[in-house]
Amino acid sequence: MKLLNLCLILLATVSSPAIFASEINSGDTAWILTSTALVLLMTLPGLALFYGGLVRTKNVLSVLMQCFAIACIVSVLWVLYGYSLSFYGEGNFFGNGDALFLSNVARDGLSVGYATSIPESLFVIFQMTFAIITPALVVGAFAERMKFPAMCLFSALWLTLVYIPACHMVWGGGLLADWGVVDLAGGLVVHATCGVAALVVAMVLGPRKGFPGPSLVPHNRPMVVMGAAFLWVGWFGFNAGSAWTAGTDAGMAMLVTHISAAVGALTWMTAEWFKTGKPTVVGIATGMVAGLATITPASGTVGPQGALLIGFLAGSVCFYATQLIKGTLKIDDSLDVFPVHGVGGIMGILLLSFLGTKGILSVGSSGDFNPITQFIIQLKGVGVIVLWTVIFTWIAIKATSLITSLRVGEEDESEGLDLIEHNETGYQN
């Protein structure tokens, strides 16, 4: 009897590698290695250039510096405790300390969780690049006025109190994962968290001197376009890499990502054209980012037709959200992080309930869920993440303000952060 059992186990192990899984697939590994490089490219130089061009001449270096420093700080924190608290353990909100200092990550170790065919070392760094870009996106909210030491401290606290728990809740087997929330590449984890945080930080910090006013315009629009283009290309790694395989899911994720970017860009451009009389280059680039942010959570489940609709809604809704936040509510979320990323990410999370399931715009859709039931689940997920982010972003920024002052003085703000905070200038003449 014992012998028979042993034989059965052996047979099962040999005949169904998918269930007992777990050996390295070189194709998957090659693609995730590539994707990791692409996602880092989104922050450095993509987002840094995008944001750098949008600020004024005297603050260009400060923004590049903030993105660069965040990339370095987050990398270290991810090794120390970020990865462990995100992806180890079964807690609802935080993981555990089993992999502090990456102590559990062996050279020949296989990845945890849903990515079963790549090395764990690769899973660590792929996820690290997501952890890097999220606080870097928040830079857009406090650009041109926050002190550098406060920025470093706040970003570290924010990663710990907001990004890591959000990541664990959705991707690390926490509360939202248990509920069945679908978020392929970070509509909640990345875009909702950075967007909502942007609003909180902008309100705590107060507007830039001269806001709202004609003097706060981008100093280098070509730089904005270069950054946006890097983001577009990098986003293929972001979404198609999140499929975890070099297979059909990755192919479809890349396709829908591209469609949504193009349609989002065109829609924003057209909306602006109608409203102001001219299509602008900053407009088309911003619409593209909105299209990408919105498709992000849905790129694992929707098909090409769903992507057309998502891109259209991204370009139009995010365009009007931008007018609302700055124009009507007068909140100086300086580089429009909330209306583009927050609104886009949340919209994508909700839309995928309907567009991502088989049977509605069905070609290419892969979700196997009831649209209404899933919508309720997604809505609950949004509620938890938004509430969590509001509370803990506020705690992070207030805690920072107790330790060091958040803003430069009025005259220093006029002089520009490049010279005041870094003793450097972006352009010599």
Next chain:
Amino acid sequence: MKLITAIIKPFKLQEVREALIAAGIDGLTLTEVKGYGRQKGHTELYRGAEYTVDTLPKIKLEILIEDDKLKVVTETITSSAGTGKIGDGKIFITSVDDVIRIRTGETGGDAI
């Protein structure tokens, strides 16, 4: 007629403009300039080495006015551009022979 040339700190521009408009001055010419005086320049860093940039950015305003407005304008600029610290700038006053509005050919006070 007088030509007022004022060198001011860039971050004071908005305040000075608003004060001048309130004082009834309808037009001015503005140039971004660099220079140094008692304030000297500032230091910058390059790979751990410090170097001095010996000029500072300033704004130069040029305002053409009738003689009777001289006191109002100089007082307005002095009070709105001043911080009390070194580097607030200077005001130069020059007498002007005549002025011509190109579009109409008007001269003198009518052309201001």
